[in-house]
Amino acid sequence: xxxxxxxxxxxxxxxRAQHEIFEDISRDFDDSGLLQAEYDVLLTVSRAPDxxxxxxxxxxxxxxxxxxxxxxxxxxVTRGLxxxxxxxxxxxxxxxxxxxxGNRVFRSVAAVHGRSIAERMxxxxxxxxxTLLRLTAKLxxxxxx
Numbered sequence: 112x113x114x115x116x117x118x119x120x121x122x123x124x125x126x127r128a129q130h131e132i133f134e135d136i137s138r139d140f141d142d143s144g145l146l147q148a149e150y151d152v153l154l155t156v157s158r159a160p161d162x163x164x165x166x167x168x169x170x171x172x173x174x175x176x177x178x179x180x181x182x183x184x185x186x187x188v189t190r191g192l193x194x195x196x197x198x199x200x201x202x203x204x205x206x207x208x209x210x211x212x213g214n215r216v217f218r219s220v221a222a223v224h225g226r227s228i229a230e231r232m233x234x235x236x237x238x239x240x241x242t243l244l245r246l247t248a249k250l251x252x253x254x255x256x
Contacts, residue, residue: 132231139224145216148175148183149192150224153217156193156209165198166205192216 140147155172156164170180184207187193192213198204209217235243 135231136227139227143220145220149187150220152187153209153213156207157217163206163208166207169207
């Protein structure tokens, strides 16, 4: 059985580290013209084939509710960052695709953001980063496709 006090201490340390790192790297978005939530949408879309992702996949990767993601995507459509259309494989689903402008803005912010993340994480060597990745994956519930 896990030591309860140790579990609480580890959780608090993980939470505080995440909060401090997040606060640091969130500054990457201050003058970017892109909200962090919009970046998260574009990150998911950019990793998908043809830069097109299902709305439900975007929602699964976000830390906000499905209605909030839908409203966010609608605002991004209005801003010309993404387009959306019905999913031909699922009549109830929606496909979201990055526009040229969305991809340009995303790539610009991603370069800065990636450097910030690498800088913040440089205190860990590659073996420690792999261990961190493995441990945090164990803490997350498995996600069904």
